[in-house]
Amino acid sequence: xxxxxxxxxxxxxxxxxxxxxxxxxxxxxxxxxxxxxxxxxxxxxxxxxxxxxxxxxxxxxxxxxxxxxxxxxxxxxxxxxxxxxxxxxxxxxxxxxxxxxxxxxxxxxxxxxxxxxxxxxxxxxxxxxxxxxxxxxxxxxxxxx
Amino acid sequence: xxxxxxxxxxxxxxxxxxxxxxxxxxxxxxxxxxxxxxxxxxxxxxxxxxxxxxxxxxxxxxxxxxxxxxxxxxxxxxxxxxxxxxxxxxxxxxxx
Numbered sequence: 719x720x721x722x723x724x725x726x727x728x729x730x731x732x733x734x735x736x737x738x739x740x741x742x743x744x745x746x747x748x749x750x751x752x753x754x755x756x757x758x759x760x761x762x763x764x765x766x767x768x769x770x771x772x773x774x775x776x777x778x779x780x781x782x783x784x785x786x787x788x789x790x791x792x793x794x795x796x797x798x799x800x801x802x803x804x805x806x807x808x809x810x811x812x813x814x815x816x817x818x819x820x821x822x823x824x825x826x827x828x829x830x831x832x833x834x835x836x837x838x839x840x841x842x843x844x845x846x847x848x849x850x851x852x853x854x855x856x857x858x859x860x861x862x863x
Numbered sequence: 864x865x866x867x868x869x870x871x872x873x874x875x876x877x878x879x880x881x882x883x884x885x886x887x888x889x890x891x892x893x894x895x896x897x898x899x900x901x902x903x904x905x906x907x908x909x910x911x912x913x914x915x916x917x918x919x920x921x922x923x924x925x926x927x928x929x930x931x932x933x934x935x936x937x938x939x940x941x942x943x944x945x946x947x948x949x950x951x952x953x954x955x956x957x958x959x
Binding site for chain 2: 741743745761765767768769770771772773775776778779782791795797799800801802806807808809810812813814815816817818
């Protein structure tokens with residue numbers, strides 16, 4: 719199960735909408751071993767593509783250095799699908815390399831950049847196996863939908 | 864000569880869970896060969912069947928991406944720090 723603050727969910731959805739129709743991506747870091755997503759870190763999609771995302775290699779190095787300095791790990795790795803459902807593609811699975819991370823997918827296919835209903839789902843992806851998990855949103859969102 | 868290599872979480876099963884390991888070699892190829900003798904299996908996770916650096920692995924020598932330093936031929940100096948990081952990538956396209 720992924721337990722996550724409402725404001726972090728809102729931040730991921732806002733990022734996905736802002737970058738639509740390109741895929742948005744980022745990380746929510748948290749204390750090592752704590753399984754608590756805390757620090758929202760939107761990343762640039764170096765591919766700038768509606769069907770692919772990739773962290774720039776030097777951004778990636780800086781991100782991991784920064785998490786290391788804070789004794790953090792990537793608790794959530796999120797990205798958006800902009801024309802398909804919020805389910806990991808074969809590409810997502812082949813690249814997934816953080817066995818302890820929650821892979822969150824946001825789909826903006828219904829509403830694009832606009833407010834409205836969205837799809838947000840979370841998965842573990844370990845050794846090529848996808849396992850969907852419950853998302854428990856805690857706390858009140860300060861944003862109104 | 865001694866080089867420090869930082870190992871990502873997903874490859875730590877090969878290093879007895881160690882986050883950093885020592886290696887030696889004057890080029891990236893030599894360092895990877897040396898790593899393989901100390902931590903068997905690691906080489907295959909970094910290089911593909913043709914012996915090229917895998918697309919989804921990033922390797923940095925002193926904070927520079929080796930892809931811009933000659934790839935596997937990149938020179939490594941004594942005391943260098945090497946970081947291995949899996950790419951964070953994906954997307955709705957099925958690359959096949």
